[in-house]
Amino acid sequence: MSDVESTGSTSDSTVSGPLSASRRNLLKGVAGAAGLAAVSGGLLTACGGGGSDDKKSGGSGSTKSVAGSTVTFGSNYSDPAAKTAFAALTSGATAATKVNVKINTVDHNTFQENITSYLQGTPDDLFTWFAGYRMQYFAAQGLAQKLDDVWEKIGSNFSPAAKKLSTGLDGHQYLVPIYNYPWVVFYNKSEFAKRHYTVPTTWDEYVALAKKMKGDGLIPIAFADKDGWPALGTFDILNMRINGYDYHIKLMKHEIPWTDQGVHTVFQHWAEILPLMQNGANGRIWQDAAKALEQKQAGMMFQGTNQVAAQYVTDKADLADLDFFPFPAVNPQWGQDYMDAPTDGFMLSAKAKNVDAAKAILEYIGSGPAETAYLKTDQWDVGLVNGLQVPTYNDIQKKSVQEISKCKAVAQFMDRDSDPAMADAMIKICQKFIDDPSTSSIASLQKSAESQAKAIYS
Template sequence: MSRRTLLRGAAVGAGAVALPSVLAACSSGPGGVTMGSNASDPVPKKAFAAAFTAYEKKSKKTVRVNTVNHENFQENINRYLQGTPDDVFMWFAGNRMQYFAQKGLLSDISDLWRDFDGFSEALKKQSTGLDGKQYLVPYYYYPWAVFHRKSVFRERGYDIPKTFDQYRALAQQMQKDGLVPFAFGDKDGWPAMGTFDYLNMRANGYDFHIALLRGEKSWNSPQVKQVFDLWRGLLPYHQQGANGRTWQEAAQTLAQKKAGMTVLGLPHPGQQFSAADREDLDFFPFPEIDPAHGQDAVEAPIDGFLMSKKAKDRDGAKELLKFLATPQAEDSYLKSDPNNVAVNSGADTAAYTPLQKKAVQLVSGARQISQFLDRDTRPDFASTVMIQAIQQFLNKPDDIDGLVNDIERQKKQIFSAT
């Protein structure tokens, strides 16, 4: 299914608390709604604090934030929602939201959506469960692309690659020039998924990619083997030891001019650049592999807020969600974090940086929009199969047949289960 109009409406307008490995919510108190936050990095943590403060000033009520390391939050979300979750929590649109809605772990907020303004119909679809009810308040989106420093490209005379052959040739030249061509870290398991997604969408097209992630195509097909073979050809130009490096550490090597490029989402390298250096950060779309698919598809995940089924302060949670759906709430956030793009068409885009404006253009011009591998497939398949499979590939890239056969075997087991 094409998502050509997914974010068009938006485009027009447009350190963690130490906790046990299983997420634990704050106890709800009088006059205060609790918020489960995965914004553990300093930049988004500060930006969300600004948005919650704006709500507190307006409502005279308190938001009690429970911040957990981002990766721990994702890994333990299922147990968190079945235990004693916060009233409201941060999560993702699309399949990742629909999965927990189906399991009865989210509260229906369709009544709030009837009064929302500034969200496109396509955004509403991304916030809707398979039962036709709304569960998510979308907050921002950010495209994935190939990031680089303008000054490095200018000083070295590098051209922006449009095709995969040009991309590989540029990586070879960077290596000759003493740069690490691709800053790369996959310690947390998900960052490398973005590279897989783009290789698959560029080689096989968006429709094949989504069908594959939905369990409708075979992972040991020639098409998927080609994706891993293309990736294997690029690995000599990636930072070695990726499974022991965080994405933050990888992005810092780009900021330090030790690496030439990196495939990440807009907020990731932006958070590692100083304010004085941020204007030097730029990106280009992932290059074309098959002209039949060109650069049509763009990876642009949507983040937002949901209300847990076990929310104790339901009225307070709904009041907070109403505020978070307003342009003012997005404006409060983006003043402190210029590394995302607002989804509400009423948000103030006058202060957007050149990079944010370019991100809007990239997404609004896309023919299809993907959400990211671990959001476009079942959470259990992403976490128990694909994280380990990709990390295994990075360690042993020559056994592609064994890799894809193992993925396909596990896929059949998981997708056949209820």
């Protein structure tokens, strides 16, 4: 991997070897255990690694010993807007700690697909990753170092839920979180006003609106799944809306079989709206689906603010015209109580060469000033530090905080809430479903999912 100094620029390179994990990953069951924790500037709802975990290093307490040294940082922040925000964050870290940062940027999907070999080989000191199960997975493999000493210094900055999402199965902390973001239904305010559309709150209203859009010559729901992971979000929200959060998490842990009628009902509802979703999804990347919304060729798009709002920024589209609503209620028992709101952060590799300086960087990242500075550039995520005040929040970010705070619990995303191998299996199953949503196909896909789950979780 090639290096560049952290001065706002990064270099693209490839990570060697295959990555055992897929794109997004949530904490297995942590949301239910941790409950809901609100932060005034951002919101986290909880809806061993070897190395020098006994060293007290980093932050203001260690800048004298680490000043002038260099830390390498493996990054999957490859989309232009995210890349710029990350460069600003690391520049701020250098200014605060006097530690130089060299960023190695890798395409997001490539990074995920090669993470295991990367961490087993010659990884950077620090790397970007996801909270929850995916973090726990690599911690349990001994591929990441404990950050208990870092958390001793930054712990008061975060809610118990945020700490739980950063904690491994052994009870030690392995991640410093930076933000989360909701998965919601996006639309353009001007288009809704012009066509006199009303925001739907129920499934019937949602389907009726999509049909009206189709009659008006619009693509009702922009949709893409060439990368595999976006469709997992549609399954997640339908499962939580129809069967509830507890059912969803149990399914992710294979405590409920994939052949269960509840899963069948999820696919049946998806099949109902699939004709109203953008055709050819398996051959389209999500950025192109977002462009259809930007260009007002599509009326709605269900995805994360981390993607859709960020793409508007990248394309210099009218971000002020973008708005969203929580996915409509399907089962009145659950209403709109749950959503996916993934949390991202940073980890210290087991093979890190400059541990003290890397921990100094993490201590800075885990502070209010760091998150506030980061969010000056990031116009789509929301921070997690307690009492965070971010004067640069736009309407999307302010609404994100509000809507996440309304949830009784949040999930992290299927490829974070389930075993990585199961998430990979479901990526293929969802793509097959998109190609053939017939009742017989659904039954066959459920059997396939259950067969693979039995092998994976046994």
